[in-house]
Each structure stands twice: as structure tokens, then as C-alpha cells.
Amino acid sequence: MSATFWWVLTIICLVWYSTVTVYVGIRGAWDIKNMLSRLEHLQNAEDEGESQP
Amino acid sequence: MTHFTWIDASIVGVYLVATMAVGLSVRKYVGKVEHFLVAGREMDVYLGIASLAATEFGIVTCMSSAELGYKHGFAGASVGITYAIAMFVVGYTGFCVKKLRDSGVVTIAELFEKRFGPRIRWWSGLVIVVGGLLNMGTFLRQGGDFLMTVCGIGLENLEVTMTVLLAGVTFYTIVGGMLSVLVTDYLQFVVMSIGLLAVTFIMMFNVPWSDLVSVVQERHGAGGFNPLSNPNLGWPFIVFNMLLNTAAVLTWQTTIARLLAAKDTKTGQRVYTATSFFFVCQFLIPAIWGIAAMATLEDGLITADNAAQAMPIFLSRTVPTGLMGLLVAAMLAADMSTDSSYMLTWGSVIYNDLLAPLRKAPWSDKRGLLVNRAIVALIGLFLFFFGLWYQIGDNGIWAYLTVTGTIYLSSMSTLLVACCYWKRANDWGAAAAIVAGAIFPLTYLILEQLPSTAVRAQSIGPYYSGIAAFAGAAVAMIVGSLIKPMFVTDSVSEANL
Numbered sequence A: 001m002s003a004t005f006w007w008v009l010t011i012i013c014l015v016w017y018s019t020v021t022v023y024v025g026i027r028g029a030w031d032i033k034n035m036l037s038r039l040e041h042l043q044n045a046e047d048e049g050e051s052q053p
Numbered sequence B: 001m002t003h004f005t006w007i008d009a010s011i012v013g014v015y016l017v018a019t020m021a022v023g024l025s026v027r028k029y030v031g032k033v034e035h036f037l038v039a040g041r042e043m044d045v046y047l048g049i050a051s052l053a054a055t056e057f058g059i060v061t062c063m064s065s066a067e068l069g070y071k072h073g074f075a076g077a078s079v080g081i082t083y084a085i086a087m088f089v090v091g092y093t094g095f096c097v098k099k100l101r102d103s104g105v106v107t108i109a110e111l112f113e114k115r116f117g118p119r120i121r122w123w124s125g126l127v128i129v130v131g132g133l134l135n136m137g138t139f140l141r142q143g144g145d146f147l148m149t150v151c152g153i154g155l156e157n158l159e160v161t162m163t164v165l166l167a168g169v170t171f172y173t174i175v176g177g178m179l180s181v182l183v184t185d186y187l188q189f190v191v192m193s194i195g196l197l198a199v200t201f202i203m204m205f206n207v208p209w210s211d212l213v214s215v216v217q218e219r220h221g222a223g224g225f226n227p228l229s230n231p232n233l234g235w236p237f238i239v240f241n242m243l244l245n246t247a248a249v250l251t252w253q254t255t256i257a258r259l260l261a262a263k264d265t266k267t268g269q270r271v272y273t274a275t276s277f278f279f280v281c282q283f284l285i286p287a288i289w290g291i292a293a294m295a296t297l298e299d300g301l302i303t304a305d306n307a308a309q310a311m312p313i314f315l316s317r318t319v320p321t322g323l324m325g326l327l328v329a330a331m332l333a334a335d336m337s338t339d340s341s342y343m344l345t346w347g348s349v350i351y352n353d354l355l356a357p358l359r360k361a362p363w364s365d366k367r368g369l370l371v372n373r374a375i376v377a378l379i380g381l382f383l384f385f386f387g388l389w390y391q392i393g394d395n396g397i398w399a400y401l402t403v404t405g406t407i408y409l410s411s412m413s414t415l416l417v418a419c420c421y422w423k424r425a426n427d428w429g430a431a432a433a434i435v436a437g438a439i440f441p442l443t444y445l446i447l448e449q450l451p452s453t454a455v456r457a458q459s460i461g462p463y464y465s466g467i468a469a470f471a472g473a474a475v476a477m478i479v480g481s482l483i484k485p486m487f488v489t490d491s492v493s494e495a496n497l
Helices: A003-051 B006-025 B033-041 B045-055 B059-093 B097-102 B108-116 B118-136 B139-151 B155-206 B209-224 B234-251 B253-261 B265-296 B304-318 B323-354 B365-389 B397-421 B427-449 B454-487 B490-496
Strands: none
Touching (some): A003 B045, B006 B155, B006 B323, B033 B155, B033 B365, B045 B253, B097 B253, B097 B265, B097 B397, B108 B323, B108 B397, B118 B397, B139 B155, B139 B304, B155 B265, B155 B304, B209 B265, B234 B253, B234 B397, B397 B427
16 A cells, blocks of 8 residues: 555545545435335225224 | 624524424324334435434444544544445345335334244343443533534533523424424435535535644654554554444344335345445544644644544634524534434333333323323433433543443344344344453443553453444354253243254
8 A cells, every 4th residue: 555545536536526426325214205205105005904803 | 702693593593493393284184103203104215314314323423423523533534435335235135124124113122032032022122222322321521512613602601501402392292202302304405414514514625634634744644644653543442433333223222223114125135225325424424524624723732532522622713603503503403403303212122122112912002102202201301310420431432432332232132133134133142242242341441431441441442342342242152052952841942942
């Protein structure tokens, strides 16, 4: 390992981290929406099942 | 002098309010224990990536990484490389983790019951909780120290700072459990990442790369770039961290909690592979901050006893008003995400494994939720008092984190590998591995704290004691498993199977 190795790795980290932050930020929000939607749907289904005799 | 002003305080305040609001907003979805502990296993890939990245990067991680950079130069950041390699390989191959997720358990100790019996599950839960709580016991203090230095808050306000931080995190974790953890982790991931990147760019603008290289070369020579050439690191450091990192991605409860919360096994593995490179970033970036501190702070300001403070002091002097608020918000994001996740997951082990013998019949969800919330609150109290009392030794934060983590990582990883791939593994081997894996790091921690033995502990060092723990656990598993048939009759063995 040399100074050049760490310089290249640092640049790669900064570029990758910047890019992935944006991408995961967008897709992660979508995942939250879908997760909560599925949980709500399951909860409603269970409530309907309990309310039926 | 710090640049933290009312503008920065406003930024931080907005962030805190937003986090609390988000964390509390999901409480209506928490109706079952499964929702509280594993988010109903509805987590998808990108939320998992954000959550895992946020969880495994706290102020304590930032402080310890910066300290490694300050003390050892770029070589100190090699931990991130070993961690990334371990996580990628495990995620890509599915080694152990595929079977773990497929089993449908809530905690890893639950899996062990299927192979080794309920007693091993309970003892596994115990070492997990002891190691985990000791490990996170220092988080609060490190967070408080950082914030005081960067914000210019006086030492007399440490307890208040810690209390406020802890109370907020505990509250939303109690209310929403894993659901709150996931959605706040997402917000914290975004804020944390923006803050880290912004500060890094500012730092690199103020401290040229050539200055960083020069100071590392001057202070550490070749050892500042290559850990194998560093007299304070060397092969024990690399071997120990490779073992530790592999064990962590296999069995560290806060990491595998994301695997177990994933909607399926494939998603869990994708979270691992996609998150792995974050660990290179999350160790290297703070290490560079630590190196920048070494390059800019005046001689004599930092000593061996307070090396961890080098980076916060540097940041307090370098980061301008406005951006300082973003930095503090980012660090709070890192701290809160880690604290909430750790409180919940250690709590889940207590509920799911240590309290299992008390549940003669399954508890109702209402009762289960109440008990889980009480456990989280009690963990919060422990963190407060332990954080005020315990002093980290001269080896530094990272050494403490790794030693305490090893208390259970060494044995639990051994049990997991044996459980998945060695048919002759049995409960005697498991019990022996648990004892052997815990005794080495606990002994080291005790020796380190006693005045009469501190020097001896220092000469042994955390890396050799850590390697000994892993080796001891592996040998104990093999020997214990092989000798059981010699002492237990075939009929009893068959009955146990």
C-alpha cells in the first residue's frame, strides 16, 4: 500500500458514496412507502378477518 | 474556538424534530411483536442498505476511525477494507446467512436451539447481551464528548447532553420498534451521508492531499500506509480484524437484524453485497479527518490519552458556520441510528432468548410489546450510567469495541458455522465454545482496568487476546463435540437428537 493507493481509494470512495447516496435516497423512500403500504394492507386484512363471525 | 452558532443550532433543531416526527409517525403500524422486532419482515433492498449503513456508523465509529487515522495514518483505515471484503463475500456466497434467513428466526440464538437445545440458546443470548451492552456502553459518552468539543459545550454539560440524546432515541425506539428504526435510519442515512461528504470536501479544500501524505510519512513512515509495516499494527491487527469482521457480518445482531427483517433471503443477501463498500468509506473518511487533524493541530495539544479528541477539535476549528450545523446533524444522525438499532436488537435478544424459559405459553402481542418496550427503557438506563462510569484504556476506542465485541462474536460465529456445516457439532462443543470465546476478552478487559496488571495487559495487546478468543472457541467446539460421545451413551445421544 502506498500514498497513491490511498489517494485512488479516497477518490473512488467519494465518488461512489456521493452517487449511491442519491440513488439509495430515492429508492429507499420508495421502499418505505411500499413497506408501510403492505403492512397497512395486512393489518386491514387481519382486522376484517377478526370482525367476521 | 468553535463555529457553532444559533444558525447551526437551528439546523440541528429542525433535524431532531424531523427525526422524532418520523419515528413516531409509524407507531400505528406496530400491532404485533413481529412488527416491533423485525418490521414484519417487510424490509426491501434499498431501505435495508440505508438502514444498515446508518446503523453501523455511529459517532463512536467516526471517533474510533479518526483516532486510528491519527495514531496510525492511512494504515488505520484498513479495517474498512477487511470489513467490506468480509461482508461482500458472505453476502455473495450466502455463507451461513442464507440458512440463517431461511430458518425464519428472530435472533441467532433462536437458531442455535434447533441444533444445540434450549440451554445453549439461553447461554448464547446471555453472552450476546453482555458483549453487546458492554460494546455499546461507550457510545453515549463518545457521542457526548464529540458534541461538546465540536459545539463548544462545557464539560459540565456532558451529563445533560447525554441524557437528552438518550431520551429522544429511547422514546421513538420504544414507540415504534424496528419500524421506527428503519424509517429514522433512512432519514439519518441521508443526513449523515450529505454531512460526511460536505465536510470531507471542505477539509480537502483546506488541507491539501500532499500535506496529509507528508505528515503521515513524517510521523509513521511506511507504516502509515501499510499496516503490515506498522509496528503497532502488523499481521495480528489484520488477522484479528479479518476474523472479527467476518464474525460480525455473520452474527452481530444489529447487522443480521437487517437480514432477518428482509422480505426474503435474496433481498437480505443483496443488502449485504450492496452495503459492503460503505464500510470502506465509513472508515477511510474519518481516518482522513484524523490525519488532517495531525497535519494541522499544534504540537503538544493532543497526547496519547486524548487522541480521540484530535478530530473533533480539528472540525470545530475548520468547519464554517452553517456547515457546522449540518455536521452536527450528521453526527447526531449517525449516533441516533446506531443507538436505536443497538437498543432494539439487544433488547430483542433479551426478550426472545433470555426470557424464553419464562414463557410457558406464548404471550399475547399486547404483553409482548409491553415487555419489549420496558426492556428498551432499561437498556437506556444502563447506557446512561455505564457511559458515565467506564473509562476506555490507552489502546483506544477501536480496541475497546473489538474486544467487547469478541466476547460473543468469537463463540457465536463458531456456533453458527458448526450449526450450518458440521454434523458432529453438539451442545457440549457449543457450551465449551461459549466459555472459551468469552473468557479471553473478558480477562483482557479486567486486566486492563486493574492498576497491578494494566502493564501486562498492554504488552499482550487486544489483537493477540482477540485471536486467542477465536482460536479458543474453535478448538473448544471441536474438542467438546468430539468427547461427548465418549461420555454419553448412544441411547442418550439418540434421544437428544
